[in-house]
Amino acid sequence: MTAWSVAxxxxxxxxxxxxxxxxxxxxxxxxxxxTMLIFGFALDANKAVLELxxxxxxxxxxxxxxxxxxxRAFAVEGDDGALDAMRVAGVDARAxxxxxxxxxxIQLLLLEVVLLFAAVVLFAETIPAGGVVLLVTTLVSATxxxxxxxTLYGGLAAxxxxxxxxxxxxxxxxxxxxxxxxxxAVESALGTGVAELSDGWQWxxxxxxxxVVFGVGGALAFGPLIDE
Amino acid sequence: xxxxxxxxxxxxxxxxAERSTGTRATRAIGIAVVVAMxxxxxxxxxxxxxxxxxxxxxxxxxxxxxxxxxxxxSFIVSAIASGLYLFTKNHSLGWDRMxxxxxxxxxxxxxxxxxxxxxxxxxxxxxxxxxDARLTTxxxxxxxxxxxxxxxxxxxxxxxxxxRSAVIGLLGVLLLPLVHWSVRIWRSLHxxxxxxxxxxxxxxxxxxFFSILVGLVAFSLLYVWLMLHRTRVMAMEDLLDxxxxxxxxxxxxxxGGVR
Numbered sequence: 001m002t003a004w005s006v007a008x009x010x011x012x013x014x015x016x017x018x019x020x021x022x023x024x025x026x027x028x029x030x031x032x033x034x035t036m037l038i039f040g041f042a043l044d045a046n047k048a049v050l051e052l053x054x055x056x057x058x059x060x061x062x063x064x065x066x067x068x069x070x071x072r073a074f075a076v077e078g079d080d081g082a083l084d085a086m087r088v089a090g091v092d093a094r095a096x097x098x099x100x101x102x103x104x105x106i107q108l109l110l111l112e113v114v115l116l117f118a119a120v121v122l123f124a125e126t127i128p129a130g131g132v133v134l135l136v137t138t139l140v141s142a143t144x145x146x147x148x149x150x151t152l153y154g155g156l157a158a159x160x161x162x163x164x165x166x167x168x169x170x171x172x173x174x175x176x177x178x179x180x181x182x183x184x185a186v187e188s189a190l191g192t193g194v195a196e197l198s199d200g201w202q203w204x205x206x207x208x209x210x211x212v213v214f215g216v217g218g219a220l221a222f223g224p225l226i227d228e
Numbered sequence: 229x230x231x232x233x234x235x236x237x238x239x240x241x242x243x244x245a246e247r248s249t250g251t252r253a254t255r256a257i258g259i260a261v262v263v264a265m266x267x268x269x270x271x272x273x274x275x276x277x278x279x280x281x282x283x284x285x286x287x288x289x290x291x292x293x294x295x296x297x298x299x300x301x302s303f304i305v306s307a308i309a310s311g312l313y314l315f316t317k318n319h320s321l322g323w324d325r326m327x328x329x330x331x332x333x334x335x336x337x338x339x340x341x342x343x344x345x346x347x348x349x350x351x352x353x354x355x356x357x358x359x360d361a362r363l364t365t366x367x368x369x370x371x372x373x374x375x376x377x378x379x380x381x382x383x384x385x386x387x388x389x390x391x392r393s394a395v396i397g398l399l400g401v402l403l404l405p406l407v408h409w410s411v412r413i414w415r416s417l418h419x420x421x422x423x424x425x426x427x428x429x430x431x432x433x434x435x436x437f438f439s440i441l442v443g444l445v446a447f448s449l450l451y452v453w454l455m456l457h458r459t460r461v462m463a464m465e466d467l468l469d470x471x472x473x474x475x476x477x478x479x480x481x482x483x484g485g486v487r
Contacts, residue, residue, distance in 0.1 A: 152399075156396070166375075166379070169378055173371040173375060174399075174403055176407060177406045177409070177411075181410055202413060206409060206410055209406065213402055214399075217402060221399070224395060225392060225395055
């Protein structure tokens, strides 16, 4: 079995657990929705401001939800010592990393689509046809970076005391470039404020480099990190 | 070192008392630090002139530049030591402690730089903070290494700690150019980069330049002194941990009547 097929099996297993437990749909999505609502309260439901900052709010809500999803992804492994069991069974750590990351990517993409929809409804965003390609590319590249960082730090924090507080402390500064890049790129795609469509692509470049660095770095570092 | 009776386990206080982190070399460096700091104070506050534009507030530069220099130096040393731990064959914990001590010092000095910098910013720009690429990157560097220090405090064996923190340390180094890149294009799209008056160009007053140099020497010496003591304290802490385990094992054995 190649590492890729093992990774795909792990991702499928994670998604199946999520489908059956419905934590994503019953808890994480509502949480993200509430976050979008309270952003509206914090910004005094000022329509002009909300329309301007909506892309940033979408990504901020995504990142907060990322923390929940990562906790969850490793809680299901940690409870029965499944992570150790997989390592003892000789499963390649890189495959575990990839599998967990792919599972996260799919869940996050789903979440982002819902959040964008919320931005359209709540903050009066419009998605111009010309920006769709940029928007989709941004979502995919940013999400890969987020999932890689989340998986890496989630694996590190898994099973140790104080992991709930350690994960945000490690993850949020690390994903700062994604927050900046993805927000600007989505602004370009949606044409909010003064953002031009052509500005967006340099951000996609940054997001791709970020995803590759943390994807490769994470896959290599994951083994040493989770081994006891 | 005091000799202990063969069958008695030493108490914690005895373990610590039998060793000190000071040696003749560290004492000499310590005295050099005090002298250099006094020298720096003299040049920074008395000899060097006030700036034409900034007036007396320019004197903050003599702390600001040396502290960020020590911070960068610390993080570079930490990254190299992390790499050496991971990629050398015997995985010596000495490298790990060096990386840890250096990062601790780095975090303190980045913190100082941010505090002094924001005070200086208030005096010259009228605001504590500018969303400028350099400042933002520095702030993120600060929180990233606070995270690194938190990872070092996770429970587990010494080698686990070393492996985790080395990986985080090296990833932090990879992250830095990405952060800087992103913040730079972000700010350049939205506003012109802030003109900082700290660039060392040919126009800087000779005496000011010399004072900065004094600051760099003084703070570098301080870094060396802190490093020597901190790595030794860490070595002692590790030793105490190991001994603590041995003591606990011996107690359990004694309870079970096994010798």
